[in-house]
Amino acid sequence: MYPEVAKFNHSGPVPTGWAVKLTRKERYTTGRTVTMQRIVEDISDAALPESLFKVPTGFRKNSKLWLTHSPLSPTEMILIAAAVTAMVVLLVWKVKKSRTGMA
Secondary structure, eight states, X not given: OOOOOOOOOOOSOOOOSOOOEEEEEEEOTTSOEEEEEEEOOOOOOOOOOGGXXXXXXXXXXXXXXXXXXXXXXXXXXXXXHHHHHHHHHHHHHHHHHHHHTOO
């Protein structure tokens, strides 16, 4: 009925501790290979510097960022909720119908 699922057997030592360096290579059909690395430079319980959370000098808000999205009106939210409810009811009905063998 279902295809067999691959079984993986790990051999060798089990990694312990923190992963401080992760290297990943992706090969594309174009023949291009991209290597990505993530390196943890500091592991400590020290507080993060406040400057990390400050907005950079010269930063300005992008007013066009959300032009394609406008808040929904209450009427639109009700219509969407009604449509979702109808789809769920139809789905439940189809499942019950298939389980009882009704044609």
